[in-house]
Structure formats: structure tokens, C-alpha cells
Amino acid sequence: MAEGTVLANDPPTDGITSFHWCRRPAIVPLTLAMMGWSACILFALGMSLDFTWRAGEAGNPPAHWPNEIAVLQSSQKPLVLVFLHPQCPCSRATLDELALAMAHTRGRFHYVAIFEHPEGRSDEWTKAELWKRAEAIPGLSLIDDDHGKLVRSVNARTSGDTVIYSPEGLLLFHGGLTPGRDHRGANPGRAFLESWSEKSSGEPVTAPVFGCPLCAAPPVTSSPQEECIRHAP
Amino acid sequence: MPHRIMKPVNIAPNSRADILFKSYQQRIYRRTDRMFAVLMVIQWFALMAAAYWISPLTWKGNVSHIHPHLSLAIYMGGALCLLPVFLAWRMPGQVITRHVIGIVQVLFSGLLIHVTGGRIETHFHIFGSLAFLAIYRDWTVLVPATIIVAADHFIRGIFWPESVFGLAAPDHWRWIEHAGWVLFEDTFLIIACFQGVADARRMAVQTAALEENSKWRHLMVESSPDAVITIDHLANVIEWNGTASKLFGWTAFEVIGHPLGAMVLPPRHRHLLAEKMDQSLRSIGSPNSIARVEIEGTNKSGKEFPIEIAVSAIPTDMGTRFCVFIHDTSERRQAEQILREAKEAAELANQAKSDFLANMSHEIRTPLNGILGFTELLLRSADRDVETRKNFLQTIHSSGTHLLKLINDILDLSKIEAGQFVIEKERCSPHRIIAEAVSLLRVRAQEKCL
Structure with missing residues (x-):
């Protein structure tokens, strides 16, 4: 096509005044459609943000570590326990933040990641992508919590729930390591780890936890075993 | 430098150059609208694929459900596509179409960043999107997109600073720093837009002038009292003016592509055409580069009449062409x-x-x-x-x-x-x-x- 040719089906050249849909009858439905569309987008956005910002159910760990936890202590360092649902995609962010905290607090804590292994699930289900991700973090101990015993011992409810006990077994911190579901960034858990010193004292610090509900954390009205058995595939 | 970059090219309103310029612009707008319509759909599928790969399921204990991110990718991604694709289909080239596309494109960036968990790498999508939007050569399209990015960082800075700055208590001007990087890119994109528009205007002016020259040349050739015929190096007719048709009785459609000698000369004189072509070719650039001869020509009905042929060789990028002027010398004789x-x-x-x-x-x-x-x-x-x-x-x-x-x-x-x-x-x-x-x-x- 020769340069300069104005095609027969070229639209009118003025993009503003030739806006033929601006004629009075057409602009009203178009405006209404755009308003409806915007409302749908905002609604979906709101739902998304609600999912991201909504914290999981807070657990209730004992103020002094239970025996099941005490046996995990292998040094005179505070014990950091991170409870994880093996299939929770949002916990990737938790592991990333954990790795960052471990790098910033090298050698000051004993870190353990506890993967819940519900009854009826295979080892492959438990040791999936998240397990492999945790294995790659140097210095992190991994535990396959068969039947969720350890989860129940500290009453952890949500994947990413982190419990920190002093070398004497006193609860120092309980909460999450992310600012939102599957979101990395500054968070109270990492801030606690990075700022903790042996001279710190006071009430345990808490923070919201963002992740999938753990299997060993049943609803208030039913027992954990009944819930897992009812929902097991 | 800015003066040279943005030196205006004046075009008279409603002139041919103005019409051509606006036509170029419309073509760019429509083509870019279509490109973005396709890109929106591709992004939607990519978003769903990313959500499915990163977080396909969410778990409630031992029970899995479709992850909200995947639902978000499917439904919100589809909803985001819907309006710009519709506008690009029904109203391509319109102002509202490209502004909606600009806004939706950065919303897609935000959605993609959200679905990927705030990955820093995904933020490159914003900068790439702004560069794509500059293809419109309409700097105003960048404005709402930039405002949305700045507003998003400002609002997150107030309500959820960790999500964007990685800090629980960032400096209050931190959002300005982030918006500043976007404005940094915008500056060069806007300069490129202005340069593109100036280039388009210049091209329109040159094309209009070429068209005018071409039209004038065509009128000159058509109004010539002599037959003006252009032939190639094989003496096949390329152009044939109206006077040639009147003189020899052949229409342009009948002669174009055929040897000139066979159409206008009796067999005994046909060799002379090649001789004159050769003579003119050998003397290109000299004062005697036009080779002439007076012979008899023949029209479509076979009647012979005296003519004078003048052949001039013209070297072109497409090979040597010959301009043949034929004058009916009957009256003169x-x-x-x-x-x-x-x-x-x-x-x-x-x-x-x-x-x-x-x-x-x-x-x-x-x-x-x-x-x-x-x-x-x-x-x-x-x-x-x-x-x-x-x-x-x-x-x-x-x-x-x-x-x-x-x-x-x-x-x-x-x-x-x-x-x-x-x-x-x-x-x-x-x-x-x-x-x-x-x-x-x-x-x-x-x-x-x-």
C-alpha cells in the first residue's frame, strides 16, 4: 500500500469529535456498563485483599513448653518452632522470611520446622514442594509430625504459626512470620528474632498468622480426630 | 536539546498533510488497540497459568479448595480483559479506548504482583507496560496509569507498608521515591511520544508534497500535446498518456506490458526504436542525450502517418527507463x-x-x-x-x-x-x-x- 494513501475504510480522522458512540443514546448504556464493570473489579479486589489480610485462627501455646517440645531442645539456645501445613502455598513466604531471619540471627537460635502429617496421608504428600524448600535452608531442622502430635501439643492452628521458647522453656513469642498471606516483607516475627537479646523480658510477644488452617486444629465444636476423619479423602 | 527534540512541524488545519497525519495517528491508535486486546487475553491466560502453578489449592486442614488467587486470576482477570477487548473491537482508535487500556494494563500489573506474592521481579511488568503504552504516541495515556501506580503505593504506604516497602514504618515520602522511578521512565517515554508525533507530522507534510508533485506531474503529462510514453529496458510500455491513446487509438490497458515498437511502428521501422534507445543510453548526461528520428508511425487501424520520436534514457533505482515523446508531424509536413x-x-x-x-x-x-x-x-x-x-x-x-x-x-x-x-x-x-x-x-x- 502506497504510503500516504488514506484508506476508504479509515475512520474519521478526528478521534474526539468523530467519537460516534458519544451520541446521546449510546453514551448512557456505555457509562452504566463501565460503572458496573468498575464495581465488579473493586468488589473482586476487595475480596482479594480480604483474603490476603485476614489472619488465620490464633493458636494458644502453653506458657511453658510441653514435654514433646522439650525433647527437641539440643542446645542452650532459644527454640524456634515453625508449624507448617505441607501443602499450604502461602507458607512459602513464611519459609522465605524464616530463611532471612536465620541469616540475620546466625547461630543465636535453634530453628525447627514441623510439618504436620495427618492420618491417612502419604509421606509424599507431607514431603512435597514445601518440605524440599525447607530442606534447602541451611541450619533448619525438619520434623515430620506424624498424626500432628506436636501441633496439638502447642495448640497451633494455622500454617506458619511460630512459637519461640527460651532455653528455660518459657514462651517468648507466638505468631506469624509474614505481613500477609503469601506476602514477604517486614513482619513482627522477624523483627522479634532480629532484636531479641538474652536480657529481654516481659510478656510473650504475639503477632497474627497468615496461612491455611492446620488439620490438627479442629473447629471448637468437634474433636480434631473426627474432623480429619470426616474430611479425609 | 529539548528544543530540537520537540521542534514543532506546522500543518495547516484541514490540509492534505493534516488529513494524512490524522490518518497515520488513527492507524497507530487502532493497531495498538488491537495489539493490547490480544495482549490482555494473553496476560489473562498467563495470569491463570501463574496462579495455577504457584498456588492452585488452598487447604483447610485436610480438605483442599481452589485457591482464591486462582479464582481471582480466572474471574477478575477475565473481567479486567472484558472492557478493553470490547472497546478495542467496537471503538478502536477512540480516546476512551486507549485510556481504558492504559488503566487496565497497570491493574493487570497489580494483579500479577498480587498473585505472585509481591515478587520484586513481577514489578518489571509495570515498567514494560508503560513502555508498551508509549506505542500509542499519545503521552496522555501514561497519565492515568502513572497516577494509579502512585496512588497504590501511597495508599499501601498508609495501610499496609510492609506489602510495598518491606518495612513496618517506612518514611512518609517513600511512596514518592517509588513514584519517582515511574516518572523517570515516563519522562523519556513522553519525549519519545513527542518525537514520534513530530516524525509523523513531518512524514505527512512530505507525503502531501509528494502527492501534489505526483498529481502535477500527471496533469502535465496528460495535458501534453505529444504522446508521452515510458518504457523499460526491453521497450515494454510502463506508462501511456492520454495523447498517446488519441494518437494511436490504443488504450493504456491494451498497451501496458507490450512492446512499444509493435504497437506504434510499422515493421520496417521497429529496429530504429532500439537504436535510439541505445543511442540515448550511451549519451546520458550529455546535451545530446535525447535521440530523435522522423519516421512513419502506425495507429491501431494500421494507417500510417508521419511522426517524430524523441527517446531519453533515465537511470532509476529500478533500472534504466526510457521516456519516449512522439509528435504527429502531419500538419508540419x-x-x-x-x-x-x-x-x-x-x-x-x-x-x-x-x-x-x-x-x-x-x-x-x-x-x-x-x-x-x-x-x-x-x-x-x-x-x-x-x-x-x-x-x-x-x-x-x-x-x-x-x-x-x-x-x-x-x-x-x-x-x-x-x-x-x-x-x-x-x-x-x-x-x-x-x-x-x-x-x-x-x-x-x-x-x-x-
Whole structure:
């Protein structure tokens, strides 16, 4: 096509005044459609943000570590326990933040990641992508919590729930390591780890936890075993 | 530098250049709208794929459900696509279409960042999107997109600073720093937009001028009184003007692509065309680069008529072409013939006059000499006798009379030639006139045996 040719089906050249849909009858439905569309987008956005910002159910760990936890202590360092649902995609962010905290607090804590292994699930289900991700973090101990015993011992409810006990077994911190579901960034858990010193004292610090509900954390009205058995595939 | 970058190109409103420029712009807008419509759909599928790969399921204990991110990718991604794709389909090239596309594109960036968990790498999508939006060459499209990015960082800075700055308590101006990087890119994109528009305007002006020249050249060729024909190096016709059609009877459609010689020359002259082409080619650039020849041409019905052919070789990027000018010389030859005949007649008349004067010279000199001679004798010989002097006077008288008659005849002849001869009608005897003429010429006729 020769340069300069104005095609027969070229639209009118003025993009503003030739806006033929601006004629009075057409602009009203178009405006209404755009308003409806915007409302749908905002609604979906709101739902998304609600999912991201909504914290999981807070657990209730004992103020002094239970025996099941005490046996995990292998040094005179505070014990950091991170409870994880093996299939929770949002916990990737938790592991990333954990790795960052471990790098910033090298050698000051004993870190353990506890993967819940519900009854009826295979080892492959438990040791999936998240397990492999945790294995790659140097210095992190991994535990396959068969039947969720350890989860129940500290009453952890949500994947990413982190419990920190002093070398004497006193609860120092309980909460999450992310600012939102599957979101990395500054968070109270990492801030606690990075700022903790042996001279710190006071009430345990808490923070919201963002992740999938753990299997060993049943609803208030039913027992954990009944819930897992009812929902097991 | 900015002055040189943004030097305006003035175009008169509603001129041909203005129409061309707006047409270029519209084509860019429509083409970019279509590109973004396709890109939106691709992004939607990519978003769903990313959500499915990163977080396909969410778990509630031992039970899995579709992850909200995947639902978000499917439904919100589809909803985001819907309006820009519809506008690009039904209203391509319109202002509202590209502004909606600009806004939706950055919303897609935000959605992608959200689905990927705030990955820093995903933020490159924003900068890439702004660069794509600059393809419109409309800097205003970047404005709402930039405002949305800045507002998002400002609002997150207030309500959820960890999600965007990685800090629980960032500096209050941190959002400005982030927006500043976007504005940094915008600056160069806006400059590129202005440059693109200026280039388009310049191209429109040049194209309009070329069109005007082409139109003028076409009119000149069509209004030429001679046949103007363009042929290639094989003498095949490329262009054929209206005068050529009138002269030879062939239409342009009938001759284009065919050898010129076969269409306009009799077989005996066809070799001359190639000779003249070669002659012109060899003398390109010289004052004698136009090779001419006068021969006979033939029209569509086979009738021959005189023509003059002038061939001029023109080197072009597409190879050498030849411009052939053919002039019908019939009228000129007729005029030449008339002039030639008139010249011959004039020469004959001139010759006749010379012969006449040569003849008359003797006839006039003879009685004049007689008059002068006998007059001189009378003057010299005053003592001669009366009889002799009477004879001399008689001779002078008769010579004078003869000379007068001769001069009268010559004047009458001039009057006849000038058309001023007056004929007087009077009675006369034709027999007597004939008898006098016969007696006058009898002696000489007998001498010549006539």
C-alpha cells in the first residue's frame, strides 16, 4: 500500500469529535456498563485483599513448653518452632522470611520446622514442594509430625504459626512470620528474632498468622480426630 | 536539546498533510488497540497459568479448595480483559479506548504482583507496560496509569507498608521515591511520544508534497500535446498518456506490458526504436542525450502517418527507463509542402519577371537610343537640309510613339496583375483586330515557317 494513501475504510480522522458512540443514546448504556464493570473489579479486589489480610485462627501455646517440645531442645539456645501445613502455598513466604531471619540471627537460635502429617496421608504428600524448600535452608531442622502430635501439643492452628521458647522453656513469642498471606516483607516475627537479646523480658510477644488452617486444629465444636476423619479423602 | 527534540512541524488545519497525519495517528491508535486486546487475553491466560502453578489449592486442614488467587486470576482477570477487548473491537482508535487500556494494563500489573506474592521481579511488568503504552504516541495515556501506580503505593504506604516497602514504618515520602522511578521512565517515554508525533507530522507534510508533485506531474503529462510514453529496458510500455491513446487509438490497458515498437511502428521501422534507445543510453548526461528520428508511425487501424520520436534514457533505482515523446508531424509536413510550393511559384514568378525585364530591356533601350541618337544628330548638324532633319524628327517621333506604347503596355500589364485594370467597353471589329495582328506578324511567321 502506497504510503500516504488514506484508506476508504479509515475512520474519521478526528478521534474526539468523530467519537460516534458519544451520541446521546449510546453514551448512557456505555457509562452504566463501565460503572458496573468498575464495581465488579473493586468488589473482586476487595475480596482479594480480604483474603490476603485476614489472619488465620490464633493458636494458644502453653506458657511453658510441653514435654514433646522439650525433647527437641539440643542446645542452650532459644527454640524456634515453625508449624507448617505441607501443602499450604502461602507458607512459602513464611519459609522465605524464616530463611532471612536465620541469616540475620546466625547461630543465636535453634530453628525447627514441623510439618504436620495427618492420618491417612502419604509421606509424599507431607514431603512435597514445601518440605524440599525447607530442606534447602541451611541450619533448619525438619520434623515430620506424624498424626500432628506436636501441633496439638502447642495448640497451633494455622500454617506458619511460630512459637519461640527460651532455653528455660518459657514462651517468648507466638505468631506469624509474614505481613500477609503469601506476602514477604517486614513482619513482627522477624523483627522479634532480629532484636531479641538474652536480657529481654516481659510478656510473650504475639503477632497474627497468615496461612491455611492446620488439620490438627479442629473447629471448637468437634474433636480434631473426627474432623480429619470426616474430611479425609 | 529539548528544543530540537520537540521542534514543532506546522500543518495547516484541514490540509492534505493534516488529513494524512490524522490518518497515520488513527492507524497507530487502532493497531495498538488491537495489539493490547490480544495482549490482555494473553496476560489473562498467563495470569491463570501463574496462579495455577504457584498456588492452585488452598487447604483447610485436610480438605483442599481452589485457591482464591486462582479464582481471582480466572474471574477478575477475565473481567479486567472484558472492557478493553470490547472497546478495542467496537471503538478502536477512540480516546476512551486507549485510556481504558492504559488503566487496565497497570491493574493487570497489580494483579500479577498480587498473585505472585509481591515478587520484586513481577514489578518489571509495570515498567514494560508503560513502555508498551508509549506505542500509542499519545503521552496522555501514561497519565492515568502513572497516577494509579502512585496512588497504590501511597495508599499501601498508609495501610499496609510492609506489602510495598518491606518495612513496618517506612518514611512518609517513600511512596514518592517509588513514584519517582515511574516518572523517570515516563519522562523519556513522553519525549519519545513527542518525537514520534513530530516524525509523523513531518512524514505527512512530505507525503502531501509528494502527492501534489505526483498529481502535477500527471496533469502535465496528460495535458501534453505529444504522446508521452515510458518504457523499460526491453521497450515494454510502463506508462501511456492520454495523447498517446488519441494518437494511436490504443488504450493504456491494451498497451501496458507490450512492446512499444509493435504497437506504434510499422515493421520496417521497429529496429530504429532500439537504436535510439541505445543511442540515448550511451549519451546520458550529455546535451545530446535525447535521440530523435522522423519516421512513419502506425495507429491501431494500421494507417500510417508521419511522426517524430524523441527517446531519453533515465537511470532509476529500478533500472534504466526510457521516456519516449512522439509528435504527429502531419500538419508540419503539410505546411512544409505548402511553403515549398509557394517558394517554387515565387521563384518561377521571379524568373518570369527577370526574363520579361531582359526582353523588355532591349525593346525599351532601342527606341530610347534612337530618340537620343537622332536628337543628338539634330543638335550637332544644324546645317543639314530640311529633308534630312525632317527624317530625323520623324524617326524620333516614331521611336517615342513606340516607346510610349511599350510603356503603356507594361503599365497595363501591371494593372492587370494588381487587379486594377479597368476595361472599357466599346464597339470594335474583331475581324479588323485579327487582320491587323496577322499582318503585323506575317513576315516573321513566314521567316520561321510557322
